[in-house]
Amino acid sequence: MSRADLNGSSEKPTKQGVYYGWYIVAALFFASFLAIGSRQGFGVFVKTWEEDWGVSTAAISLAAAIGWLANGFSQPLVGYLTDRYGGRPVLIVSLAVMASATIGVAAVSNVFGLIVLYGFVISFASGGISPATTGVVIARWFDRKRGTAMSILIAGGSVGGLIVVPFLSYVLVEYGWRTAWVIVGALALGLGIPLLLLVVRSKPGDMGLHIDGEEPVESENGDVKVAVKPVGPKFVEQWKDALGSKPIWQLSFAYFVCGITTASISVHFVRWAISEDITTGTAALAFGVLSAINAGGVLVVGMLSDRWQRKNLLGAVYLVRGLAFISLIVVPGPQAIWAFAVIGGMSWLATVPLTASLTADVYGVRNLGTLFGLANMSHQLGGAGAVMLFGWAFTRWGSYDVPFAIGALTLLAAGIVSLSIREKRDSVRYSPVPADDVVPTGAAVGAGSGSQGGS
Template identity: 30%
Template sequence: MSRNQLKGRWYFGWNIVAVCAVLTLLTVGTRLGIGPFVKPILNDLGMDRTALSVIIAISMLVYGIGMPLAGRLLDWFGTRTVLLIGVGLVVLSIIWTYFSHDVLSFAIAYGGLLSLGLSFTSPVTVTPVVSRWFTQQRGKALFYLATGSMAGIAIMTPIFTMFITLVGWRNTLLLLAGIFIVIAVPSAIFVIRDEVPEGGDALPGNQRSSSRTKGQEPVVLSSWTEALKTRPFWQVAFGLFVCGFSMNLLGSHGVPMLTDHHFSNVTASFGVGIIGIVAVISTVFLGSVADRISRRNMLGLIYFVRGLGFLGLVLVIAPWQLYLVAVIGGLVWAGSSALSSAILGDIYGVRWLGILYGWAYFIHQIGGAIGSFLGGWSYEHFGTHLVAYGITTVLLILASVVSLQIPSQLNLPKKQDSFFKVTL
């Protein structure tokens, strides 16, 4: 059997997708799995929720700022080096956090350095290498990559809760550092490859027909900054802002909110974990249909149902209600980031996709910072979580409406009219 035929049976790019999904699981699970740490950290360091929420908000911004920096380093040094730098920063920051006993030291180590390291191991770092390895099945590969984010929520939150109960929050972080070393270092050295074989996934057995409709070619821009003058970019960016707002509110304050509503730590963590478990399954399904139906319609539906899910989470009073809402929310928890990057590529082309998606994801992190802060601040000032979760519901429904208005292509007959002349 020839080499090409063997590659056709199993394409090495899928190995890269698998290890990148695991790296994403660790990264996103750590970033969004802070909920179980909140009360132990508050008790240990003597902070109030507003102070910790400020630290979390700053960490979200550092996480977002680090992504364009990681993208620049990718151009200079490649994926493998950036990932190894990220792992080094994560391990160093965790050791520093372990020995931190004052608020300032904790804020620098956990809120700053850890977030910078995680931005170097984030989806923004591994998405380009996956995209290079896949042309015929890029959408499917990116959706499968997104299962790592969903699994991170499902797996890391209950695991953190269990180990914090057994060994404390500081030792749990040390175990996390060891896991990063054991998994990320060998993956970066032995699996991650920036060099793509000739033909890529167009080899026999890997080909898929393109779903793009004839005549719907992306607009050609002379500079990525021109996209900032058009409405579709900001429509996508607004959706990602709300996505970051909602996901980080749940990641930072979901478990504390549920325990404040008299759910046990185990029940609360399991309820949040169910969202990720169901999301992994739904991501696989969404990946299989992503090229068959309108991306904007799918994105609008995801935001709308997710909004109802957030309202349900803050209103549930029994475990079965929590689990039911978590299942429904998990069905639409996945796909917003993958769909957003795909829509940007459809409209503007792949030449500027990396930098446009990077800045859009930075806006996602601004939303994350605000959502993380609002969750703690509003509870201390109003004595209820309904304010933060109610605002999130309204924003998600608004994001659904905005997403449905995103055009399938852009028509720029005159440069000065680029912001207004959009062909639906």
């Protein structure tokens, strides 16, 4: 019997009121809104910095590329710290450092200062507000609705792109780029930090709760029983053990391509639009439309992923994004920007909850921070290379057509690799579990729970 067969059990644990995990989701939604939204807004300032500092697109791209590298190398570290100490302290410290450094960018006067503050400090600290930490917290609070909860969390980044990117464009035009960075940093310090302190807890056990809000049930003879959680065929005690299996490499390769395509657009989309005689404001608005469509798309994909195989959805997302990149080449600029916003919006951040949930399904949550941190590192390494190469290509040829074509080809490869994942064989979602899904407290279930890494 699989987990899907458990819904009719007469002794299924009960739920009372609104599960606190949803408040965790809301708080992390806002943190992602600020962190991801501000990073996606980097491209708004590229042309302005070129003019103010007398540098090329390639020079600004270097700062962004270093930022993606620093962020990538931070991912396994913050993931490991999350596995060991819990997500809450990692999130709070990371957001505090990121917010302070964001305010400091307002004092930067050249590309070297940008490299130091944005390339190293902000980007490294933002790794602690990434899915390597937020996704792990959510995975430990949710099991049956993990895909839905993850998608709501990631939608925070989409809403950040929808609101923060156009907002930064407006502030840039009306008040200057320095004011824009001060405002974003102040919001994170004044609202983000208090919210994390008040609401977020690393796992249900910190509040005497159980995953999914399930409570122990009492049988007719008075024994208190708890739900049995199945152990997947590839659950690991040590994160290194996962490196000898295929799924982590398949997921990491696809996520590497995700990094190539999202980073290049976040940094170069506005610059591409300007090269097509499209205004910065219009480009920012188009990115906002992309983010709005993506927010809905992420939620739909997340809910579907709790019912369908996640790897099929993941493959489809990469292939749809490939079509978006092709539109930038074959459609005239004024139409291409909106075609990309609509097609790309269907797929933009939907890879994140799917990849995080698949990693948890295959390997368990005990080492999820470290393992998903490694996948995130591959994402950021791909992004760093793409940001730099896209900038070099534009500086040399005055066009993004060749990089966009390469992006489309890599997305085709990522789609094929994702579809090849053997989810029904490797995922705990399809693992058999005992017919009786609850056992007395104190029975020999501890070993299984430990193997699973449920907390």
